[in-house]
Amino acid sequence: MIDLRALRDEPDRLRASQRARGEDDAVVDRLLGLDSRRRAALTRFETLRAEQKSVGKSVSKASPEEREELLTRAKTLAAEVKEAEAEADRLGEELDATLKDVANLVEEGAPEGGVDDFTVLEEIGTPRAFDFSPRDHLELGEMLGAIDIERGAKVSGARFYFLTGVGAMLELGLLNMAMQQAVAHGFTPMIPPVLVKPETMEGTGFLGAHADEVYRLPADDLYLVGTSEVPLAGYHAGEILPADALPNRYIGWSSCFRREAGSYGKDTRGIIRVHQFNKVEMFVYTHPDQAHEEHKRLLGWEREMLDKLELPYRVVDIAGGDLGSSAARKFDCEAWIPTQGRYRELTSTSNCTDYQSRRLNIRYRDADGKPRFAATLNGTLATTRWIVAILENHQQADGSVVVPEALRPFVGRDVLEPVAKK
Structure with missing residues (x-):
């Protein structure tokens, strides 16, 4: 939720942010109008209540002739106070609801435009030139006995799969490698719940424009998370964090669930776009004035993982119109996928x-002891989709796949060899 006081001081910042996101900037005037009316209603309520208290004190001291008039006035004031309080509450609720629908302010410097208007900041590594016709990750996965899409669909439906044999070992090794890297950089490892309450899901901003991507269990009024960002953000909800302990860095390992609504016909082959996957996610609470630099550090740790896996990739700065509602700025790392001839998002x-x-009401105390809202950041460090890039980029002509050297201790082998299909 944006800062209402900052909105009053600099309304044009939100107007510019709304335009950068491709959203209606008329919401700024609506918010300012609601805020003004609510403050006026509060002033009226407080004025009437003060008069009510004054009249109440006067009744006991009044003469019999005056008492009747004061009692009548007290009765009228009681009704007016109740009405003014109800109006202030109603306007406050409307203001809060409108504020919750407004996305975060886009950081200055983010590219303008939509999904195709990102800026490529850097390309790392050179896409491999194959001297044979490369196989896609699904064909490789089936040859290796690593991916079973057919039985995944039989058991659960489209966009589900089994990781089997070396496929399971590859994912476990990848995620363990990510966890160990994060711990080495001072992160606290976490395995969070993957079912959360509505207030947690809403608090992280996932029940807005993308609510149709979220799985909900109506009988329990719980949501399945699409990222451990959600439970990790809720971990300190309603708390005041010790300022000298910031930044608080957590690394969460969780299964993630996404409905992939609206993706009919997209990435139907393999495990690029699926309903369930595993992910290791970095999450940080820090001082707002340190958030920009922390964001650079998170990107650096993502790049460290990709470099270890010897993958060609590029770093892109996402345009304002393609940001999630909570993000002020977002950087993606996209790995080269040989059989698609393009880069695909990994982090x-x-x-x-x-x-x-x-x-979520998460604060810390500043140097003067005053509670201030913390900044939150998140970043992917490994996920199931990375298997796609690893298999395709490190394949050999016979269908085997060379395991990147840094990953070998976590997988337990140097090369993944084709197996007889079962």
């Missing part, structure tokens, strides 16, 4: 400033 890191902490 995202977002600076959410104090947007989520305002919704």
